Amino acid sequence: MTTPMTRAMLEVNELTTRYITRFRESIYAVDHVSLSVGDGKSLGIAGESGCGKSTLALSLIGYYFPPLHYTSGEIIIDGRTITGMDPDEVRKTILGREISYIPQAAMNALNPTQRIIHFIEDVVLAHHPGTPKKEIYERARERFELLGLPASVLQKYPVELSGGMKQRTVIATSVILSPKVLIADEPSSALDVTSQKMVIKMILDLMDKGIIKSLVFITHELPLLYNVTDDIMVMYAGQVVEIGSADEIVFDSVHPYTRALMGSIIVPEKGLRDVKLTAIPGTPPNLKNPPSGCRFADRCKYVRPECRVAPVDLHETASGRVYRCIIPEQELRTLYEHEKR
Amino acid sequence: MNMKSDDIILSGKGVTKIYGFGPNRTVAVDHVDFSFKRGEVISIVGESGSGKTTLAKMLLGLTSLSDGQIYFEGKLRDIRTHRQKREYWKNCQAIFQDPFASFNIFRKIDAVLLDCIRLRHGRRLPDEQKVEMMREACRFVNLKWEELTNKYPFELSGGQQQRLMIARIFLLRPKILLADEPTSMIDACSRATILDMLMDLRSEIGMTPIFITHDIGLAYYVSDTVYIMEHGRFVESGSADDVILRPKEAYTRRLLDDVPKLHEEWDLSTV
Numbered sequence: 001m002t003t004p005m006t007r008a009m010l011e012v013n014e015l016t017t018r019y020i021t022r023f024r025e026s027i028y029a030v031d032h033v034s035l036s037v038g039d040g041k042s043l044g045i046a047g048e049s050g051c052g053k054s055t056l057a058l059s060l061i062g063y064y065f066p067p068l069h070y071t072s073g074e075i076i077i078d079g080r081t082i083t084g085m086d087p088d089e090v091r092k093t094i095l096g097r098e099i100s101y102i103p104q105a106a107m108n109a110l111n112p113t114q115r116i117i118h119f120i121e122d123v124v125l126a127h128h129p130g131t132p133k134k135e136i137y138e139r140a141r142e143r144f145e146l147l148g149l150p151a152s153v154l155q156k157y158p159v160e161l162s163g164g165m166k167q168r169t170v171i172a173t174s175v176i177l178s179p180k181v182l183i184a185d186e187p188s189s190a191l192d193v194t195s196q197k198m199v200i201k202m203i204l205d206l207m208d209k210g211i212i213k214s215l216v217f218i219t220h221e222l223p224l225l226y227n228v229t230d231d232i233m234v235m236y237a238g239q240v241v242e243i244g245s246a247d248e249i250v251f252d253s254v255h256p257y258t259r260a261l262m263g264s265i266i267v268p269e270k271g272l273r274d275v276k277l278t279a280i281p282g283t284p285p286n287l288k289n290p291p292s293g294c295r296f297a298d299r300c301k302y303v304r305p306e307c308r309v310a311p312v313d314l315h316e317t318a319s320g321r322v323y324r325c326i327i328p329e330q331e332l333r334t335l336y337e338h339e340k341r
Numbered sequence: 342m343n344m345k346s347d348d349i350i351l352s353g354k355g356v357t358k359i360y361g362f363g364p365n366r367t368v369a370v371d372h373v374d375f376s377f378k379r380g381e382v383i384s385i386v387g388e389s390g391s392g393k394t395t396l397a398k399m400l401l402g403l404t405s406l407s408d409g410q411i412y413f414e415g416k417l418r419d420i421r422t423h424r425q426k427r428e429y430w431k432n433c434q435a436i437f438q439d440p441f442a443s444f445n446i447f448r449k450i451d452a453v454l455l456d457c458i459r460l461r462h463g464r465r466l467p468d469e470q471k472v473e474m475m476r477e478a479c480r481f482v483n484l485k486w487e488e489l490t491n492k493y494p495f496e497l498s499g500g501q502q503q504r505l506m507i508a509r510i511f512l513l514r515p516k517i518l519l520a521d522e523p524t525s526m527i528d529a530c531s532r533a534t535i536l537d538m539l540m541d542l543r544s545e546i547g548m549t550p551i552f553i554t555h556d557i558g559l560a561y562y563v564s565d566t567v568y569i570m571e572h573g574r575f576v577e578s579g580s581a582d583d584v585i586l587r588p589k590e591a592y593t594r595r596l597l598d599d600v601p602k603l604h605e606e607w608d609l610s611t612v
Contacts, residue, residue: 220528263533278533279537
């Protein structure tokens with residue numbers, strides 16, 4: 001776990017949010033999640049589909065709409081607590097200005113009948129009513145050029161742009177008000193590798209040029225996460241199972257689930273063909289009634305009877321590793337060593 | 342072809358597909374030659390728009406060729422009539438990218454599997470035997486037939502649907518399996534499961550899998566021979582180790598550079 005050397009831009013304490021279904025059932029998709037992203041730092045969130053990583057992204061912006069509901073915990077952006085604020089107030093003063101969110105299919109949000117500049121005007125006018133259009137245009141042009149997008153894009157319709165270009169346009173627009181924190185949920189997974197690289201470069205540019213201060217990046221592509229973010233957090237069934245630096249998580253993970261996830265990485269590098277990918281058997285638990293003990297127990301190779309007794313807490317070892325498992329770090333490592341042989 | 346023709350399961354000479362005419366004329370696949378050996382795992386890698394899916398459709402007999410010939414087991418492939426097509430599809434089957442779009446949503450899962458049994462064994466099988474075959478197929482892909490029967494495809498998750506597609510292939514036992522981006526819609530964990538199953542299936546029924554993909558890592562992991570496709574042509578081909586670890590063409594190198602890796606620096610300045 002990284003020590004908070006820099007000021008925390010985004011701090012989340014024990015955040016819990018739930019979905020309420022038509023039948024009044026509660027599904028806790030984000031369960032007591034705590035995290036902290038420092039100034040100039042980035043955090044990656046990894047996990048299988050359905051582990052709650054997209055819900056967490058949506059929860060972090062502090063603006064909830066049904067069926068998602070806020071339950072408990074707090075979100076602090078640059079020293080300002082946004083949980084408990086009036087939702088309208090959050091929408092007007094926090095979204096886009098303090099924190100911005102790019103959903104998975106962001107590029108499909110562009111209105112096909114309007115030029116890109118119109119879309120940007122909407123964003124700016126919603127937060128700063130009465131800004132002259134000339135000023136907005138100048139600002140947009142400046143920002144686009146800074147990020148390597150041609151200014152001519154502003155006058156185009158979305159259909160005239162390629163998928164990668166649309167995605168970059170949406171990202172540039174979402175940070176037009178220079179928010180402190182950007183939350184990007186799979187911003188590149190619908191694109192091919194070349195466009196993906198351009199999108200990633202732009203997001204890293206945003207950090208380098210100081211347009212945003214901190215980044216939360218969500219994807220299930222672990223090699224991508226390893227290359228983009230400083231820290232990685234692994235989620236399973238709505239809970240954090242391990243947090244650490246990118247190197248720790250990818251090459252030296254402690255938790256059995258993280259270990260299994262890393263075993264499924266495919267990269268075109270020497271040695272890939274000699275290893276057999278590890279598939280995790282079974283499916284994640286149903287969050288309507290999650291298991292009382294460790295949520296990964298049913299799929300874990302090293303499961304013990306005591307795993308299923310009581311909920312397992314996230315704990316920090318003496319060596320500074322943070323993970324959620326009852327087996328001590330040293331014992332887990334011995335198990336992994338044993339398996340290698 | 343210089344090699345013994347019975348080693349080659351599928352080959353093509355000057356295979357071309359042209360869409361449109363006049364100013365709209367687009368050459369999607371441009372005089373491509375290939376010969377796929379029996380039992381080998383083949384990958385065709387290309388970016389979006391490189392013509393790889395068009396080639397796959399031609400291999401499957403879903404679109405006609407504008408020019409060139411395809412030879413199946415040494416003989417010129419003739420699929421002009423529907424009967425001939427059905428006969429060809431007993432030997433050549435496919436798994437597509439989007440499992441949600443691969444099934445008829447109005448038909449139950451049993452019906453999907455029964456269709457496969459009928460295509461391979463005809464109509465005259467006792468019911469018990471059909472059920473036993475469906476059970477076996479589902480067991481192979483780690484699904485329980487008892488839980489699937491009477492369900493519709495959309496009640497399953499993406500990974501489960503893709504596994505059901507593999508169960509279909511298990512029942513049909515084709516000689517060639519075209520897998521068009523079989524794992525791009527499912528997450529990394531289930532990807533390993535699906536690939537393992539396809540490889541098990543290959544040794545079980547001795548088929549020749551052809552992967553069509555943009556994921557060069559996946560191509561490297563599964564295949565013996567890799568073809569790199571750009572603008573409708575094969576720019577590089579050879580054994581997986583040669584093409585991926587020692588690429589000769591600039592295009593292959595660029596594709597490799599664009600993929601984030603673990604042990605090498607990801608150079609973002611080349612965009």
